[in-house]
């Protein structure tokens with residue numbers, strides 16, 4: 001069995017509640033209600049346990065984490081222990097004082113998602129009237145509070161033509177970093193895959209735009225690029241390896257090796273506070289199932305890249321091939337790779353179906 005080192009970070013999903021309804025959301029189709037959420041006290045205990053385990057950073061996420069009225073207290077709990085705090089937010093729920101309060105509590109960084117470079121696209125995707133203007137105002141308050149700002153732009157067929165405008169917007173909002181993130185198909189995004197899949201040519205055009213901008217804006221704006229798996233030749237090193245770097249905690253305290261791990265049916269997950277993070281990190285069967293490289297079959301087992309990408313994403317292998325232990329079909333060496341590319345080509349050329357917007361009950365009808 002692979003013995004894990006300390007986790008680098010924690011993905012703390014504080015709530016599944018969200019004022020937006022993005023069809024690309026990676027939250028599970030069965031969204032958890034507010035009355036299942038962990039208490040403030042438990043999150044503070046988690047902060048201590050994470051720091052004791054050696055975690056260096058926490059990503060405070062959701063749903064929309066700013067809907068938790070105890071967010072400043074939770075941030076202070078992590079900050080007290082020297083854990084770097086990153087808030088991942090849609091930026092429509094806090095006012096100026098709220099942003100300042102989080103900064104005072106010890107917040108280190110803000111990642112703001114913007115659904116379109118144009119107001120009408122942001123409203124179409126998030127289904128929140130006036131959302132674009134509120135996000136832009138929010139970005140100003142973040143900078144005013146002295147916090148570094150990353151703009152996250154989730155890319156799909158409805159906004160892939162706006163990549164150049166996203167770059168201009170990030171500059172106008174004085175962001176330090178822009179993440180052009182091609183949508184990954186888990187949870188609600190998987191349900192909406194046909195509505196979201198871009199065409200191969202559009203993907204190639206955005207790569208050119210991003211590469212040119214990276215060169216032009218070196219030292220001014222850092223641009224990260226999350227490649228689209230369905231048109232890739234090799235997979236990403238998902239989560240830095242299963243159970244290697246990150247612990248995800250869902251709003252009800254279920255502890256996961258990755259935020260989509262519940263899509264793999266035969267895994268058993270444990271929960272805080274019933275068990276400690278340290279017990280789960282080293283002993284959980286779900287964390288150990290795909291840890292390291294011993295679980296791999298061919299072609300990964302004998303592949304020289306296996307320590308680079310760890311066989312890719314287990315949840316994508318599950319979703320596309322029906323077996324989480326298979327090589328990620330994003331890999332050109334996978335026997336399912338052609339099938340994945342064909343899915344992308346076929347779906348992207350078909351008229352986009354209507355979105356199934358993310359809200360309780362919508363994905364189960």
Ligand code: SF4
Pocket residue numbers: 018019020021022024025026027062063064089090113358
């Ligand atoms: S992707 Fe959209 S709907 Fe999902 S949590 Fe983020 S802002 Fe909310």
Ligand code: SF4
Pocket residue numbers: 234235299300301303304305306307309310311312327328331332333334
């Ligand atoms: S065969 Fe496995 S280890 Fe090799 S590149 Fe493909 S996914 Fe990575």
